Amino acid sequence: MILQSLLIERILIVAIGQVWPIFYLSIFAYKLLKRKKSRSTITLSTFFLLLANAYLFAIFSILSINSPFYYAFYIICWYFLIFSHCFLILFSWLLLHIEESISFKKYNIFMVLYGLSVTYVFWIGIFYDGILYDASTGWRPVFSLPFAIVNWLFIIVFLVIPEIIMSFTLLKIFKGSSVIIRIKLFLLTTFIEYLVISLIVLYNTLYDNQWYRSIHIFINLPLGMFGAYFIYRSFGRDID
DSSP: OOOHHHHHHHHHHHHHHHHHHHHOOOHHHHHHHHHOHHHHHHHHHHHHHHHHHHHHHHHHHHHHHTTTTTTHHHHHHHHHHHHHHHHHHHHHHHHHHTOOOOOHHHHHHHHHHHHHTTTTHHHHHTTTTTEEEEEGGTTOOOOOOHHHHHHHHHIIIIIIIHHHHHHHHHHTTTTTTTTHHHHHHHHHHHHHHHHHHHHHHHHHHHHTTTTHHHHHHHHHHHHHHHHHHHHHTSSSOOOO
């Protein structure tokens, strides 16, 4: 009976917090691609689509608990969540070279390297018990401390620090330009997105801290929506 109530609670949380973002993230991606298909719009729309797929696989994971696939679905969900934010770095890099013609080779190498680096989710999550997710946890993913630390290190080293470095250069390049406000809005909300995924790691690590977990639900969902919306608003038109 207790396990059943925990499962119902988990389904409600997923339904409330992870279904509707799929719709607005998909709409953002659709509007970007409908307006113009360039590397910039494709990069930014890929961020939204991967993030939407992360939420989608989270739903698959809870709906398939009676099958052998639920754990794999959650691992894929977490991979998409982390990998999606790498496209914000890629987009910032494109902005830095907006006056140049970056070769597809460099672009693809950049993307593949980030994609490969995020495979730590599979190696540590699966083979080193980084993620515990079954009936014993009430069907809520629980991260081990080493896995949480690796996630935070990845976010800091591969996302936050490069974004900070590029931010100073972008603000210098576009100083006095008509798009400087949009640049600042994009950078601010990008860091908000990095904060959101960092807090999700904390949420999944502090399994027994009900006080934080309760607060997190009310804080992180609006932050995530705010970040995604204003990233779209910052460059929802005329990127190139």
